[in-house]
Amino acid sequence: MRYFLHVTALADEKRTVYAYCLSDFAKIIETGSYIAEGEAHQDPIKAGHIFLQRTLRTVAAQEGVLNLNISFDSTMTEIAFDILEVVPLIHPKMHKTTKRVLSRFTSVEYSSAEYGEDQATVPEATALDIATDRLEYAQSLKGCLVALYQRFTNSKNYIR
Structure with missing residues (x-):
């Protein structure tokens, strides 16, 4: 069965x-999000590879x-081009690891x-809503305190 x-x-x-x-033709199966701050925020290609690797491992476990x-959303095209080797590789080791994780799938x-505002499919709109909610939460005082806590507890939702 094909999954999206x-x-x-x-x-x-x-x-x-x-x-x-993650969805199939009938329903949404799983959603998730990761936050990159500091040095990881400054290097979107590396953080994007880490995000994609973690996400693909989660999906492969399904x-x-x-x-x-x-x-890939329009904000993720740099990662897509990097995976497809359209542009010169910036992080060859990260690219190799991402390709290795992709090999888990047939x-x-x-x-x-x-898409425009009203043209997004349900999974696309869900991913955008999750990212928007998580970004708004991270900007709040409570979100900043949680992010500080996650730095010290080695949370899996946090990209360093």
């Missing part, structure tokens, strides 16, 4: 939030996910998500 993974990113001056939504279509197809 939509990935997106939103950023402000201090952080970037990466979000994903039962029955063998055929995957990855839909087939992988890539697509680009281009």
Whole structure:
């Protein structure tokens, strides 16, 4: 069965939030998000690879996910070009690791998500909503305190 993974990113001056939504033809199966701050926020290619690797590992752990279509939002095109080797590789080791994680699937197809405000599919809109909510939360006082706590507790949702 074919599964669809939509990935997106939103950023402000201090952080970037990466979000994903895994779905099949019938329903949304899983969603998640990661935050990159500091040095990781300054290098979007490296943070994007880390996000994609973690997301693909999570997706591969789902039962029955063998055929995957990855839909990159317009904010993630640099990562897509890096994976497809359209541009010169900036982080060859990260690229190699991402390709290795992609080899867990029987087939992988890539697509680009281009849409207006009312043209987004449900998984695309879900990923955007998750990223927006997480970015707004991270900008709040409570979100800043949680991010500080996650730095010291080695949280898996935090990209360093």
